[in-house]
Amino acid sequence: MEGDISQKLLNGAKKTEVEEPTLRELIWTESKKLWVVAAPATFTRFSTFGVTVISQAFIGHIGPTELAAYSLCFTVLMRFGNGVLLGMASALETLCGQAFGAKQYHMLGIYLQRSWLVLFLTACCLLPLYIFTTPILIALGQDEKISHVAGYISHWFIIIVFSFIISFTCQMFLQAQSKNMIIAYLAAFSIGIHIFLSWLLIVKFKYGLAGAMFSTVLAYWMPNIGQILFVTCGGCKETWKGFSMLAFKDLGPVVKLSLSSGVMLCLEFWYNTILVLLTGNLKNAQVAIDALAICLNINGWEMMISLGFLAAASVRVSNELGRGSAKGAKFSIILTTLTSLAIGCVLFVVFLCLRGRLAYIFTTSEEVASAVADLSPLLACSILLNSVQPVLSGVAVGAGWQSIVAWVNIGSYYLVGIPIGVVLGYVLDMHVKGVWVGMLLGTLLQTVVLIVITYKTDWDRQVVLAQARVNKWFVPESRDENGSNTENATA
Structure with missing residues (x-):
């Protein structure tokens, strides 16, 4: 009797060892992992794209010159800065994703800080484009009046460009851990506030272009503040161990991978x-x-x-x-x-x-x-x-x-x-x-x-x-x- 029980237990153990999940189970498991990242990422991108569309709609009510200047700045300057910084930040997707898979969790925080340094230096290199927008546009044959308004808008865009440093890197840091639902919540909150503030400052109080740009800047920075607080205040205990001087070490390979990523996406x-x-x-x-x-x-x-x-x-x-x-x-x-x-x-x-x-x-x-x-x-x-x-x-x-x-x-x-x-x-x-x-x-x-x-x-x-x-x-x-x-x- 005892031998029979032992034999049954051994057979059960063997069955468990060789038993593999069915194709349906594999598809279901992988689909859940896929949508945990894809759904919040898609919603966040819709919301971010929506901020620009909302700003453009409200600025259109200020005047045709302001609308033309904003459209010009967005199409040329914003997309250029966005492309360069997003491309360079995508190196973090490779590094954080692979480190997280290898269970080297504490390395994610170091990679994040290294990426901040690389992107900050890159944003500083882009500054002349935003500071001297008016003379650049006039030299390219654009209307002088539109160019002057575009120059004013581009100075506001400097603040937005630096917001991309936190935005892109934190998103990729959190996505690597499948923790990006917080990003979607922050994006939804941000776009709601942006609609209300745009109406309040432009339609109600008539602050014009300054009101529109203030609301736009705030819409880009609010999610960043939330993401930083989430990362540093306990939301990522395994992957964020605090600020470290190791962020300044081995920057060369990070710069090289970031440049490759930047070129790839910018093209x-x-x-x-x-x-x-x-x-x-x-x-x-x-x-x-x-x-x-x-x-x-x-x-x-x-x-x-x-x-x-x-x-x-x-x-x-x-x-x-x-x-x-x-x-x-x-x-x-x-x-x-x-x-x-x-x-x-x-x-x-x-x-x-x-x-x-x-x-x-x-x-x-x-x-x-x-x-x-x-x-x-x-x-x-x-x-x-x-x-x-x-x-x-x-x-x-x-x-x-x-x-x-x-x-x-x-x-x-x-x-x-x-x-x-x-x-x-x-x-x-x-x-x-x-x-x-x-x-x-x-x-x-x-x-x-x-x-x-x-x-x-x-x-x-x-x-x-x-x-x-x-x-x-x-x-x-x-x-x-x-x-x-x-x-x-x-x-």
Whole structure:
């Protein structure tokens, strides 16, 4: 009897050892991890994008000159600063994600402080652009009155640019730990306050542009204050061990990875800007630019979903690589890509069916609405590509391939997409459609190349590389805690 019981227990133990979760269980588990990052990240990006749209709407009621100046500053200056700092901050996604997966929790706080230093120096280098905006715009042939107002707005933008340092780094620090619901709550609170303050200062008390910019600055800084308090006051006990002099050590590799990340993302961000610039030189440019602006506005809102999946792909891949699971990284890539693609397919069909009807949300012009309807198939294709391409960029960030993707972007976008767009738009007289087709072909080529790279990658080797990176910059926790005033001061 005793032998039978022992035999049953041994059999039960063996069963437990070999028993693996079913495919359905794996999908359910990974989906939960995916949406824990993707949902708050998407909402946060919608809210941040909404701050700009709300500011633009209220400034439009102040006057056409103020609106033109704000639009110019946002399109050129804000996007430039945003692209550079967001790109450089994405290095933190690689470092924090892999360190968290490797359970080197205390290193996340050190990486965060190193990223603050790198981004602060970068923001200081960008200052002349915002200080001398007026003479720069006048030299570029812009209207003098608009340039002077833009110069005033750009001085306010300096405060916003420095807010990106805290915003981007804290978001990536928290995302690596799947703790980004707090970011979504803060973003929702911030946009609510922004709407109320904009109405109060502009409509009620008539403070004009100063009131609008004060409310905008506050909307960008409020979430930062909340994030800093959450990180430093107990919300991240395992990953934040206090300020450390170790933040000043090993900055070289962080700068190198940050520069690669910055180049990679900036090349993508500036691609659409070049599309607008090329369109501005075509015949009947006013209608073309209006129609394109509407399409890019819709595309921009949809892109917030894609950027949420970019964040999720980056976090999941970096966590799995840091944990040492090549199989987990591959499964995460497949599931994230298929989930994002499914959403993209639904939106593709929706925008194909709606066509020009969406234009009437933004304009009353029949001519512009007709032009939007004509561009709708291209918009739908862009949305479909956006459902895959950002996920693959997120995979690249998670694995630390930023420099490779930067070269892929140069080849796909600037050596293929733009030249084809110029030939189709100008030489073959396809106008804005030709330019956009060229740009889409560049994006398609980039997507195909990234799919091939991802498919051909030896993920077991990527695990080794990730663990080598994590171990190379590893600092024992005891040294960080006990030597913060002595050892760290000489590190």
